[in-house]
Each structure stands twice: as structure tokens, then as C-alpha cells.
Amino acid sequence: SQKIEQNSEALNIQEGKTATLTCNYTNYSPAYLQWYRQDPGRGPVFLLLIRENEKEKRKERLKVTFDTTLKQSLFHITASQPADSATYLCALDMKRSSGSARQLTFGSGTQLTVLP
Amino acid sequence: DTEVTQTPKHLVMGMTNKKSLKCEQHMGHRAMYWYKQKAKKPPELMFVYSYEKLSINESVPSRFSPECPNSSLLNLHLHALQPEDSALYLCASSQLTSGGVSYNEQFFGPGTRLTVL
Numbered sequence: 001s002q003k004i005e006q007n008s009e010a011l012n013i014q015e016g017k018t019a020t021l022t023c024n025y026t027n028y029s030p031a032y033l034q035w036y037r038q039d040p041g042r043g044p045v046f047l048l049l050i051r052e053n054e055k056e057k058r059k060e061r062l063k064v065t066f067d068t069t070l071k072q073s074l075f076h077i078t079a080s081q082p083a084d085s086a087t088y089l090c091a092l093d094m095k096r097s098s099g100s101a102r103q104l105t106f107g108s109g110t111q112l113t114v115l116p
Numbered sequence: 117d118t119e120v121t122q123t124p125k126h127l128v129m130g131m132t133n134k135k136s137l138k139c140e141q142h143m144g145h146r147a148m149y150w151y152k153q154k155a156k157k158p159p160e161l162m163f164v165y166s167y168e169k170l171s172i173n174e175s176v177p178s179r180f181s182p183e184c185p186n187s188s189l190l191n192l193h194l195h196a197l198q199p200e201d202s203a204l205y206l207c208a209s210s211q212l213t214s215g216g217v218s219y220n221e222q223f224f225g226p227g228t229r230l231t232v233l
Contacts, residue, residue: 034221041204041226041227041229042226042227043120043206043208043224043225043226043227044159044206044222044224045224046221046222046223049220049221089158089159103161103164103172104161104222105161106158106159106160107158108157108158109158
């Protein structure tokens with residue numbers, strides 16, 4: 001069965017360092033992968049999308065890589081700040097076998113805490 | 117306007133009550149979604165509407181009844197819920213390609229915190 005794993009439930013890093021979060025998947029061939037940020041009691045907020053034919057995507061201090069051979073995505077936040085503290089979710093599209101409709105399946109999330 | 121709004125923010129209901137959750141977006145998105153999220157868990161997809169038609173139902177119990185009256189509104193009607201249905205209910209929307217498939221990011225509302233007594 002399909003499975004999405006994010007490297008750790010919680011990650012603490014010092015302000016100014018680079019945070020690296022991992023998303024691994026099995027038995028998928030996603031067309032794209034997305035990363036979201038979620039703050040407590042709020043809905044997820046979209047950060048970045050990377051397609052299967054892209055190796056890397058950047059947006060300001062954020063960088064995402066996508067290795068379809070390793071079935072892994074890495075999400076980096078450089079020069080991290082306490083305001084970056086949140087839960088980060090990876091999400092993969094999954095084509096339904098019964099038709100063309102697609103849906104997002106979320107990983108379990110990594111709670112990042114940036115310490116001042 | 118890039119916002120998805122949800123009402124109410126909080127809802128407490130008994131197991132015999134009937135209530136509805138509402139979601140609205142004015143971004144012209146033709147795909148709308150309902151998710152359920154329990155504490156410290158990821159969102160789990162419940163329903164997907166494409167062009168106001170139900171396209172995915174993830175084997176959700178019939179005590180949850182979705183409705184999409186028009187392209188901007190999405191409702192979730194609740195009846196005879198169980199305490200284990202208590203969760204954060206999230207609505208989301210996204211664009212659809214010409215083939216009716218969504219390859220785009222989803223915009224989430226703030227959610228409705230539901231408590232079933």
C-alpha cells in the first residue's frame with residue numbers, strides 16, 4: 001500500500017541555521033509534490049510545488065528537491081527564524097485507479113521549532 | 117480575494133443534533149474539498165467536488181452529507197454524529213485544468229473546530 005513518511009515528528013534547530021525536513025514515499029509515482037505549513041488551530045498554507053520532472057525549486061529562503069529515484073523530497077529553510085516554527089506537511093498527488101480524479105495525500109508532518 | 121472562509125469557527129453539538137458547516141471562496145476555483153483533521157494528525161480527505169459535482173467520496177459515513185449549491189459554496193451537513201467525529205474540519209479549493217484535473221495548490225480555510233458531546 002502507499003505510504004508517506006516525514007523524517008521526524010519534531011525537529012529543533014537554532015536560529016540562523018538551515019532546517020532540513022525529509023519526505024519519503026513508497027509505491028507512488030506522483031506527478032508532483034507539495035509542501036504546506038500549518039500553525040496550531042489553522043488550515044495548512046501552501047508553500048511550494050515541485051513536479052516530477054523538476055529537481056529543485058526555490059522561493060526566498062525555501063528550497064525543495066525531488067528525487068523520484070530515491071522517492072524522496074527534501075525541504076530546506078535557510079537562515080531559520082523563530083517565526084518559521086510550525087508543522088510542515090508534504091503532500092503527494094495520487095491518481096485514483098478508477099478514473100482521472102486526483103487527490104492530495106498528506107504526510108504525518110514535522111513540527112519544527114526554531115530556538116532563539 | 118485569495119481567501120477561503122468557513123463558518124462557524126467552533127461548533128458543539130449533541131449526537132442527535134443536525135448542523136451544517138459552510139465554506140465559501142471567490143477565487144473562481146472549480147474544485148472544492150472537505151478534510152477532517154484530528155489532533156497531531158495530517159488532514160484526511162473526505163470529499164472532492166469538481167465543477168459542483170461530487171467526484172470523490174472517501175468512504176465517509178452517511179452521517180456526513182456534502183452539498184455544493186454553486187461554484188463558490190460548499191456545505192457539510194452533519195446528523196447523528198459520534199464523539200469520535202470531533203475534529204477540525206477543513207475546507208479547501210483549487211483550480212482545475214481544462215481536463216478537470218487539479219495539479220495546483222490547494223487553498224485552505226481556517227477550519228471549523230467541531231466537538232460532539
